[in-house]
Amino acid sequence: MKPPEVDRIAGSKAAVAARRARAEVKRQVSSGERTASDVLDKATPENPAEASLRVSELIGSIPWLGPTRTARIMTELGISPSKRVGGLGIHQKKRLREFLVERQKRRIETGALVVLAGPTAVGKGTVSAFIRDHHPEVLLSVSATTRPPRPGEVDGVHYYFVDDAEFDRLIEGGEFLEWATVHNAYRYGTPRAPITQALAGGKSVLLEIDLQGARQVRETFPEARLVFLLPPTWEELVRRLTGRGTEDADEQDRRLVTAKRELEAQDEFQYKVVNADVETAAREVVSLMPTPSGV
Ligand code: 5GP
Secondary structure, X not given: OOOOHHHHHHHHHHHHHHHHHHHHHHHHHHOOOOOHHHHHHHOOOOOHHHHOOEHHHHHHHOOOOOHHHHXXXXXXXXXXXXXXXXXXXXXXXXXXXXXXXXXXXXXXXXXXXXXXXXXXXXXXXXXXXXXXXXXXXXXXXXXXXXXXXXXXXXXXXXXXXXXXXXXXXXXXXOOEEEEEEEOOOEEEEEEOHHHHHHHHOOOEEEEEOOHXXXXXXXXXXXXXXXXXXXXXXXXXXXXXXXXXXXXXXXXXXXXXXXXXXXXXXXXXXXXEEEOOOHHHHHHHHHOOOOOOOOO
């Protein structure tokens, strides 16, 4: 028997509202506003949004966990893919809570590796310099490069300026987390040791590297958070690129071509931040790192 029209409309409105409420819970977890264990604790009949959320959706909303790892975790916890948070058995709930609390602790103890990439001249350097100057709790990785220093650049602060032979030695010694030839010109590489040390000590690390480097980090360090910095508009990017005045016309053309290609890669990135204002962009990048102090 078909339900009366008014009931049907009311029912579908309620379903839409319920879906919206669940989407909001997922958003809170994925943005870090709320922990997944808090959602688990609130999943009672009085809180239908939390209770009717699927466990897989809850786990999948936790930053850094993609569908493959979510599926593996669900299997390990012995929870079926269709299970809703409110429908968990006592033992399943206990296992899930232990897993979530353990994970949260580990995240806070180990610090995050955040990679800031983006097209040439988008302002990666300015945003990371702002973070270096205002967030001493974050380690800004210093790369090695074969490029000669620009006026004002200090060895060991902006880069380690090395020659080709030294760069080769660093590659052979396995000293780099990643390295690449950038703009078909000079080589740049991220020293591995300071990063692993900082992460183990609970400090978050920021890498400001090119796209090829970001892709390598994604492969070798899947937990890294990849951020793509975007210009407010293409015109603004061109203005920033030509206005910098540190490169000759040929070099500017080369960089413009690279920038266009690089912009096309934005969808490979988990996070996108628009650099309209340096301070706001820096704050958004830092918000992806766990705070050292709190659980
Ligand atoms: P610049 O020569 O203007 O300082 O940097 C040129 C490009 O090299 C920038 O896009 C910068 O992000 C990138 N870069 C700097 N350090 C590294 C690094 O260690 N690895 C990689 N792959 N790229 C880097």
